[in-house]
Amino acid sequence: MTAELVRGQNHPLSQARLEIRITAGVPVVAGAALSDENGTARGDEWVAHPGAPTLPGIEVSRQAAADHRLAVDLAAMPEAVHRVNVLLALPSGAGGPLRFGAVTAPRAAVTGLDGTEIARYTLTGLDAESAVVALELYRRQGGWKVRAVGQGYAGGLAALFTDLGMPGAGELAGGIQEAVARGLARSVAAPPPRPADGDRTRRAAAPAAGADQPGSASRAADPVPPRPAHPYEASGPYAAQTPAGPGERGYEPTADSAQPTAATGSPIDYTHPNRGHATAPPPPPQAPPAPPGSPAPPVAGDAAGWSLDERLYNQVWGMFEDLARTAAAYRSAVDFADSRMEKELDQVLSDPRSRLGSSGDAAREAARAKRAQLVDQAAAVLDRDLAQLTAEAGVVEPAFPPAYARWDNPVWHGYRVPTEPPMALRLGDLHLPERPALRIPLLMRLPLERGLWIDSGPTAADVSALDSGELRQRAMETAVSVAARLLAAHPAGDFAVHVIDPAGSAARELAPLVRAGVLAASPATGAAGVTQALGGLTQRVDLVQMALRGGATDALPPGLDTARHLLIVNDFPHGFDDRAVTALRYLADEGPSVGVHLLMVADRQDAAAYGPLLDPLWRSLMRLTPVPDDHLADPWVGHAWTYEPSLVPPGSQVLDHVLAQVAIARTKIQ
Structure with a gap:
């Protein structure tokens, strides 16, 4: 009791x-x-x-x-x-x-x-x-x-x-x-707070409950976030400044939060934004009964939510947490086995009578045998949990909508421009050394709450032997992939992409976007182009902020584009003066709340001459890498996860097909 x-x-x-x-x-x-x-x-x-x-x-x-x-x-x-x-x-x-x-x-x-x-x-x-x-x-x-x-x-x-x-x-x-x-x-930002444990029906993989770990704890489903009908309504994201989840910048829930957490014991409001009644979402699909003694087969969308997209999003985050805690349990069990063996060996060595001779050898062998037994028990549980998660990933991946899917997923070949944006966007994959083949999709909630920085410099985990020029090219390819996903995930005209390329060095990587005609304007080059591009976006941020603060959104200029905007900045800080740097910091801090987002492609070492001036800028952005690197941490136990970007397979025409569909849809609404 x-x-x-x-x-x-x-x-x-x-x-x-x-x-x-x-x-x-x-x-x-x-x-x-x-x-x-x-x-x-x-x-x-x-x-x-x-x-x-x-x-x-x-x-x-x-x-x-x-x-x-x-x-x-x-x-x-x-x-x-x-x-x-x-x-x-x-x-x-x-x-x-x-x-x-x-x-x-x-x-x-x-x-x-x-x-x-x-x-x-x-x-x-x-x-x-x-x-x-x-x-x-x-x-x-x-x-x-x-x-x-x-x-x-x-x-x-x-x-x-x-x-x-x-x-x-x-x-x-x-x-x-x-x-x-x-x-x-x-840290990877966690999803919004979830309801009580009993509300989530997805079968969770049990953590490794070996010699020193607890059993698994069930987890709840993420609440469905309301989506406003228009970006400039009083309840829209620009006015409300959509709160981040735990671990994200700006997350500040209080006892009066609109979405109470499980910790308060209050019910979660599952009201769908397009439904007028407040009812709980339909139950997730149940797996068919399994033979006695065997785990139930996994089911795609086995989590709470109104739509399949919502259920898949919740399921992916459940898999992410399961793998994080399972690996933590295994590592803790191994650490305990090592410390126990060391303690027993120290006791043997501290006694002169058992330090030498057959009794000492027997005691050492017994300590090592106990350690091996504990590790084997933990490894068996780890293998069981990883097998269950691998099977679940095998059924979830084919069920993904385009925004969640890899570029090699067949779903992209049947792509059509959506009528509303999804809950999240896939930025890449994460994996741990215990099972590198088991990949967890890195899904970031939409709208973006923080900008992105794609590091074009060498990383500690880079084993690809790419030179600096190849890394910069790969970084820009990653940026184009992210921009294309954002364009493809939004309805026609709801998202615009701008590019600043001061020296024009990324023409080859930007070719798919330019060729399809999906950029808001030609890539800005030279000092004048940089100044003009930054000036236009900072002016837009100023106008929308003033209108929202004054409660006069109807007074905005009639020609103001209501779409969200993404600014890709290549090869920073080359070609940027102090005024341009200040403008970028302003956009990074103030832009997301009014629909302007920053995606920088830069080598931080190149910016060392600016000293601490740029530190706030780097801290405000989420760092991604064009090559595998273990720089991201999960929000539960803080493992170092290896991140790999989601790139178009070499020789594939899927990107051109998707961007062509986006361009056609934009033409129809003009």
């Missing part, structure tokens, strides 16, 4: 290996500070945080998130550690709330490896605090107990660490926030 703790209450812990699950209404930082018998944390090496997530006996998340799972092994705690303080903090400078009193009360639960709750505590009564000690695990008469603490600090992590007696508290707090900012900058 679960113990519902109140502040100051304690509860005994009968298990050494536990999970601490944190649920919050907004992304929070989770960490743990170890302390001695006097309650003192002796230094930075006694704190597990996103920048240093692993300590003996504990592992925390690598980035800010609305949900966390902290792995704890009390038997592996050093003898000098008498307390484990579980810490929560709000990330600074991320555009979110700055105090816990403005958000839903966080909840902390201590669970066993099977997911059964042992004790839980809801942190109520917080106000101006931005950091809090949620729980304390402490030694008591040879055992361990958990205490509900709920001690908040208006001074943030610096004040919390100072209270723990830690030297250099301010420097450590700043370093943690910097690590969180770096994690957010490379």
